[in-house]
Amino acid sequence: MWRKAIATAAATRFGALHHPWRTIARPHSTTASPSAAVDSVILRSLKEHYLDVQKMNPPPKINPPSPFTVVQGSLDGNGPALKRIFGREEITISVMRMANIIPGDGGEDDDADDTNQLFLHLDVAKPGQKESLHFLCALYPDALGIHSVSLRKIADLSSSRDVLSTYNGPVFEDLDETMRDAFHNYLEERGVSESLFPFLRAWLYVKDHRNLLRWFKSVGTFINENKKVKDS
Incomplete structure (x- = not known):
């Protein structure tokens, strides 16, 4: 882009x-x-x-869907972009373009696809727990896809090297349909869906x-x- x-x-x-x-x-x-x-x-x-x-x-200023809020200083740092509290849980979301993870082949549509495919690191942390539930997701204008679900030590979450080298759990598509649907419902309950796409795309534009x-x-x-x- x-x-x-x-x-x-x-x-x-x-x-x-x-x-x-x-x-x-x-x-x-x-x-x-x-x-x-x-x-x-x-x-x-x-x-x-x-x-x-x-x-x-x-782009026009867009507010994140309530009750998510923007992490202070996130535009100038490498940490999460959004956070929210859900009961006793703290949910944080980091985002980047899918093209930064899986480079395109240089085709004419690459620039358009760059803005319509986002990659999320989503963490669900609970008080007193040393690990968080970590989701790797693909976010599109009309859908959210889960790539993997794993447990991560909270101290390691700030390091992209640790995130990339740690076991991410089984390939999500290899899980049975009941479990896949349950994890999608788990995220939907916490407000994580395609409704986040317009804000995160605009946020990435400003950050870039x-x-x-x-x-x-x-x-x-x-x-x-x-x-x-x-x-x-």
């Missing part, structure tokens, strides 16, 4: 701004070193892309926008500092 948006955005030039690349001029001297010229090209391109992305309009701007700026800062050392 982002690569298409950037490719089609107008490459409008702006004057000096308060960004780390504002002092970089176009290389014109034949005495400039090849390395300095490369740095200047990178910085100029980073600035142009930064400005293009900055002009993108965010922030991350992309932060990436252009931080890489520009690094390159610019490197150039200063070379020029000194």
Whole structure:
């Protein structure tokens, strides 16, 4: 999605701004070193892309379905996006695009599919328990599919490496229909369904926008500092 948006955005030039690349001029001297010229090209391109992305309009603000609430600071971190209390349980939901888990084949429909397939890590924790019930789910505009159900140590949930390396339980489709239906009902009772899709898709758009701007700026800062050392 982002690569298409950037490719089609107008490459409008702006004057000096308060960004780390504002002092970089176009290389014109034949005495400039090849390395300095490369740095200047990178910085100029980073600035142009930064400005293009900055002009993108965010989606309309959408509130999560009640009683879910947004985790404070989640747009700038790597933790859960949503949480809620259900009786004595605390439910947290982390989300990413399915394309980040299973890359597409580069077909024309990949960008459209990126926005319609989300991947959820959902945890149900209880007071005094060292483990939570962990669901891996696929979320679509009109459906929620469960991939696996497992028990996870709560201390390990912040580590994606632990999540990927830990046994996820049997393949969900290998369970009998009665058990599969029961787990779907378990999530529905807790408000976890396709009704979360519009908010989580908009939330990911805003998060990606922030991350992309932060990436252009931080890489520009690094390159610019490197150039200063070379020029000194």
